[in-house]
Amino acid sequence: MTTESANDAGPRFESVPELRDQLRKVDYLSDEGIAGIVFLADRLGKPILVEGPAGTGKTQLAKSVADVLGARLIRLQCYEGLDESKALYEWNYKKQLLRIQATKADDGAGEAGGWEDISEDIFSDDFLLERPLLEAIRAEDPVVLLIDEVDRVEVETEALLLEILSDYQVSIPELGTVSARQIPMVFLTSNNTRELSEALKRRCLYLHVDYPDMAREKEIVLTKVPGLTDALADQIARVVRSIRQLELKKAPSVSETLDWARTLMLLGVEQIDAETATNTANILLKYQSDIAKAAKEFAAEEKSFSGDGVLSKGS
Amino acid sequence: MDDDGALTEEQLLVGAPLLELLSGFIVELRRAGLPVSLTENLDAMEAVRHIPIEDREAFKYALAATLVKNHAHWRAFETVFEVYFSLRGAKWSMDPDATDDVTLGDDEDRPTLPEGAGDAAGQAGSGEGLSPEELAEMLFKALAKGDQAMMQAMARQAVKRYAGMEPGRPVGGTYYLYRTLRNLDLDGMLERMMDQAREESPEPLTPLEERLEQDEFEHRIDEFRKEIEAEIRRRLVADRGVEAMAKTLRKPLPEDIDFMHASKDEMVQLRKALQPLTRRLAVRLARKRRHGRKGALDFRSTVRHSLSYGGVPAEPKFKYPRPAKPEIFVIADISGSVAAFARFTLHLVYAISGQFSKVRSFVFIDGIDEVTSYFEGTDDIVEAVHRVNTEADVVWVDGHSDYGHAFEVFWQRYGKDVGPRTTVIILGDARNNYHSSQSWVVKEIRAKARHVYWLNPEPKAYWDTGDSIVGEYGTHCDGTFECRNLRQLERFVDHLV
Numbered sequence: 001m002t003t004e005s006a007n008d009a010g011p012r013f014e015s016v017p018e019l020r021d022q023l024r025k026v027d028y029l030s031d032e033g034i035a036g037i038v039f040l041a042d043r044l045g046k047p048i049l050v051e052g053p054a055g056t057g058k059t060q061l062a063k064s065v066a067d068v069l070g071a072r073l074i075r076l077q078c079y080e081g082l083d084e085s086k087a088l089y090e091w092n093y094k095k096q097l098l099r100i101q102a103t104k105a106d107d108g109a110g111e112a113g114g115w116e117d118i119s120e121d122i123f124s125d126d127f128l129l130e131r132p133l134l135e136a137i138r139a140e141d142p143v144v145l146l147i148d149e150v151d152r153v154e155v156e157t158e159a160l161l162l163e164i165l166s167d168y169q170v171s172i173p174e175l176g177t178v179s180a181r182q183i184p185m186v187f188l189t190s191n192n193t194r195e196l197s198e199a200l201k202r203r204c205l206y207l208h209v210d211y212p213d214m215a216r217e218k219e220i221v222l223t224k225v226p227g228l229t230d231a232l233a234d235q236i237a238r239v240v241r242s243i244r245q246l247e248l249k250k251a252p253s254v255s256e257t258l259d260w261a262r263t264l265m266l267l268g269v270e271q272i273d274a275e276t277a278t279n280t281a282n283i284l285l286k287y288q289s290d291i292a293k294a295a296k297e298f299a300a301e302e303k304s305f306s307g308d309g310v311l312s313k314g315s
Numbered sequence: 316m317d318d319d320g321a322l323t324e325e326q327l328l329v330g331a332p333l334l335e336l337l338s339g340f341i342v343e344l345r346r347a348g349l350p351v352s353l354t355e356n357l358d359a360m361e362a363v364r365h366i367p368i369e370d371r372e373a374f375k376y377a378l379a380a381t382l383v384k385n386h387a388h389w390r391a392f393e394t395v396f397e398v399y400f401s402l403r404g405a406k407w408s409m410d411p412d413a414t415d416d417v418t419l420g421d422d423e424d425r426p427t428l429p430e431g432a433g434d435a436a437g438q439a440g441s442g443e444g445l446s447p448e449e450l451a452e453m454l455f456k457a458l459a460k461g462d463q464a465m466m467q468a469m470a471r472q473a474v475k476r477y478a479g480m481e482p483g484r485p486v487g488g489t490y491y492l493y494r495t496l497r498n499l500d501l502d503g504m505l506e507r508m509m510d511q512a513r514e515e516s517p518e519p520l521t522p523l524e525e526r527l528e529q530d531e532f533e534h535r536i537d538e539f540r541k542e543i544e545a546e547i548r549r550r551l552v553a554d555r556g557v558e559a560m561a562k563t564l565r566k567p568l569p570e571d572i573d574f575m576h577a578s579k580d581e582m583v584q585l586r587k588a589l590q591p592l593t594r595r596l597a598v599r600l601a602r603k604r605r606h607g608r609k610g611a612l613d614f615r616s617t618v619r620h621s622l623s624y625g626g627v628p629a630e631p632k633f634k635y636p637r638p639a640k641p642e643i644f645v646i647a648d649i650s651g652s653v654a655a656f657a658r659f660t661l662h663l664v665y666a667i668s669g670q671f672s673k674v675r676s677f678v679f680i681d682g683i684d685e686v687t688s689y690f691e692g693t694d695d696i697v698e699a700v701h702r703v704n705t706e707a708d709v710v711w712v713d714g715h716s717d718y719g720h721a722f723e724v725f726w727q728r729y730g731k732d733v734g735p736r737t738t739v740i741i742l743g744d745a746r747n748n749y750h751s752s753q754s755w756v757v758k759e760i761r762a763k764a765r766h767v768y769w770l771n772p773e774p775k776a777y778w779d780t781g782d783s784i785v786g787e788y789g790t791h792c793d794g795t796f797e798c799r800n801l802r803q804l805e806r807f808v809d810h811l812v
C-alpha cells in the first residue's frame with residue numbers, strides 16, 4: 001500500500017517532531033515512540049492498537065490527535081455484550097412496526113401487494129439507526145474513530161471490527177456495501193484484560209503507552225495543573241516515580257498524579273514532606289496495603305530495599 | 316555472517332542489504348518465540364520506508380509497532396534489536412563524527428568522547444591518557460550532573476580499559492560486565508553523590524528528600540550500567556557475528572520461563588508477568604461466569620415485554636444460567652525446587668479468589684499446616700505468600716518431602732471439610748523420597764470432593780522416574796497437568812472455572 005492510496009488527501013503529518021509539537025500545543029505530552037507510531041499509522045493507513053496501564057493517556061491520545069487535525073472524534077465505547085446493532089447499525093424496528101401498522105390501517109381491508117413497497121420503504125435510510133462504526137465510515141468531514149476498551153467485547157464481536165479495519169467498508173444486507181469516503185485515523189484502546197485475536201492485532205500497529213518517565217510526567221503536571229510551581233511539579237514527579245518502583249497492587253496512574261497535584265495545590269503545599277505525602281497518599285493509591293507500604297518507605301531513614309520479596313528468593 | 320560487518324553505509328542505504336538484515340532480524344525474532352506473521356513482516360518493510368533511515372530510535376519504534384503486538388515480548392525484541400542493529404550505532408546516529416568502528420583489541424581506537432560533552436572531557440582530550448583516578452573523577456561528575464553524553468563516553472572508556480576483551484575468547488558478557496564494574500566502585504559513587512547532596516542542601520535532608528535523591532542517583536547509575544552492557548554487547552557482536560550473539564542471548568519469553576529453573580533475573584520477570592496475568596484472568600473469569608452462554612428463551616419475560624410493541628414479541632428475552640461458585644482447597648508442597656511454583660500458584664489463586672466462594676490453603680513438606688488465615692483480612696498477597704514461606708509449620712521429621720505423611724495428616728484434620736462443592740488442587744512434583752504414598756487419601760478425597768487436580772511443575776518426561784510417584788496419585792485424580800510455566804498455569808486456571 002502506498003502513501004497515495006492510503007490516504008487520498010495526502011499525509012496528515014509532516015514529520016514526527018512536528019507532530020510532537022502539534023500534540024504539545026493541544027496539551028498532550030507525547031514521546032518519540034507515541035508520536036512516531038501515530039505518524040506511521042497515517043502513512044500506512046493502519047489503525048493503532050494502544051495498550052498500557054490504566055490512566056496513562058490512551059484515550060486522551062485519540063482525542064488529542066483529533067484536536068490536532070480539527071477532526072470530529074467518533075467514539076465507540078466497548079462493553080461486554082456490545083453487538084452489531086450498537087456498534088454498526090440497527091433498523092429502527094419500533095418505527096418500522098408503527099409504519100407497518102399504519103399501512104395496514106390505511107389499507108383498511110388489508111389489500112395485499114403493498115408488502116414489497118413497504119419492505120423497500122422500511123429498509124431505507126430513514127429507518128436506519130447509524131452507530132459509531134457506520135457513522136465513521138460514512139462521514140464526509142474529517143473524523144478520528146476511537147474504539148475504546150476493545151478488550152471488553154467478546155471475540156465474536158471482534159470479527160465485526162475486522163472487515164472495517166482492513167477494508168474500511170461494511171456490508172449491510174439490505175443496503176449493499178458501504179465504503180469509506182476517507183480512511184479515518186483509527187485508535188483502538190485496550191486494558192489487556194484479554195488477549196485480542198491474532199487477526200485483529202495483525203491489522204493494527206501496536207503502541208504500548210507506559211507510565212511516562214519523570215521528565216514527561218513533570219511536563220504533563222505542569223501543563224494540566226496551571227499555577228503549579230516548577231519545583232513542586234518536580235517533586236511530585238519524583239515521588240510518583242519512587243512510588244511506582246515499589247511492589248504495589250496498583251501503581252498510581254497519570255490521572256492520579258494529576259489529582260494529587262491539584263490536591264497539593266489546594267492545600268497550599270509548597271514542599272512535600274513525608275507527613276504531607278503520607279496524609280495525601282490515599283489520592284495516589286487505592287489499596288490500604290499500598291498506602292501503608294508507601295508511608296513506610298517515605299518515613300524510613302534507611303532505604304529498605306523493596307522489591308526483593310519472597311517471590312524472587314527462589315531456590 | 317562475517318561479511319556482515321563489512322557493509323558500508325552506502326550499501327545499507329541502498330536498501331538491499333538492509334532488507335536482508337531485516338529478514339535475518341525477523342527470523343531471529345521468530346526463533347526467540349515471537350509470533351511474527353507474513354503480513355507483519357511486510358508491514359515492517361513498508362514502515363521503515365517512511366522514517367528517516369539514520370534515526371535509530373524511529374527505526375526501532377517502526378519495527379516494534381509492526382512486529383511486536385504483545386508488551387511481554389518487548390524485552391525479547393529489544394535484545395534482538397540491539398544485536399542486529401547496535402553494531403551500526405555510529406552509522407545510525409546522526410553525528411558524523413561518531414564513526415567509532417568497533418573492533419576488539421584495537422588500541423588505535425579513536426577517542427570516543429563526543430564533542431561538547433562537558434569541560435572535563437574537553438580538557439582531557441581523547442580520554443586515552445587519563446589515569447584511573449581521573450577517569451573515576453570524570454565519571455563521578457558525569458553521574459552527578461546526569462550528563463547523558465558524558466556517561467555514554469565513560470561507559471565506552473571503562474569497557475575498553477577494564478573489561479579485558481580479547482577476540483575469539485569464548486567468555487560471556489556477564490564476565491566482562493563484572494570485570495568492568497569491579498574497577499568502577501559504583502556503590503562508592505552513590506555514597507559520594509549522597510554526601511554531596513547533603514552538603515549542598517542548606518538544611519539537613521529529610522528522610523523523604525534522602526530517599527528521592529537516592530532514587531535519582533540510583534536511576535542514573537542504572538542507566539550507566541546499561542550503557543556498559545550495551546557497549547560490551549556491541550563489541551561481542553563485532554567479534555562473534557550477529558547470529559552467534561543472537562543465539563547466545565536467546566532467552567525464553569516470560570510466559571515460557573520454567574518455574575523450577577528460573578534464574579534470579581527470570582524470577583523478577585515472572586513476578587512482573589504475574590500481575591497483568593492475574594488481572595486478565597480475574598476479569599475474564601468474572602465475565603465468563605456472568606455471561607456464560609445465552610440460556611434458554613425466557614418465554615414469560617418475552618411476552619411481558621411484547622406488550623409495549625402491541626403484542627409483537629419484538630425483543631426475545633433469555634435466561635442466564637448462574638452456576639454456583641466452587642470452593643477451592645490448595646494443597647501445596649513448598650519444599651526446595653518446587654517452592655517457586657507453589658508460590659506462584661498460591662499467588663495466582665488468591666489474586667482471583669473472588670471467583671470462588673471460598674479458598675483454603677495448606678502447605679507441606681513432611682508436615683502440613685493450614686495457611687488460609689495469612690491471606691485473610693489483607694490485600695497484600697505478596698506479604699501473605701512471604702509469611703507462608705517463613706512462618707508455616709511444615710517440618711515434621713527432617714524437612715524432606717513426605718507426601719504420604721502430609722496427606723494422612725490432612726485427612727485426619729481437614730478431611731471432614733471436603734464436600735461436594737470442593738475442588739482440590741494438589742501442587743507438587745510427587746517426589747516422595749521413597750516414603751509410603753498413602754494414595755488412599757487422594758482416593759478418599761476424590762470420593763467426597765467435586766474434583767481433584769494435580770499440578771506438576773516437572774516436565775512430563777520426568778514423571779514417575781526416580782522417586783516420583785505422580786502416576787500413582789494421578790490414578791485417583793480427575794486430571795494431572797504439567798505446569799512448568801505461566802502459560803500452562805494460565806491454561807489450567809481457565810479450565811478450572
Ligand SMILES: Nc1ncnc2c1ncn2[C@@H]1O[C@H](COP(=O)(O)OP(=O)(O)OP(=O)(O)O)[C@@H](O)[C@H]1O
Pocket residue numbers: 027028029030053054055056057058059060061189191220224254255258
Ligand atoms: N501524555 C499526556 N499528556 C497530557 N495529559 C495526559 C497524558 N497522559 C495522560 N494524561 C491525562 O491523564 C488522564 C487519564 O488519561 P486517559 O483517560 O486518556 O487514560 P487511559 O489510558 O485511557 O485510561 P483507562 O485505561 O483508564 O481508560 C487524562 O486526564 C489525560 O488528560
Ligand SMILES: [Mg+2]
Pocket residue numbers: 058059060148189
Ligand atoms: Mg481510556
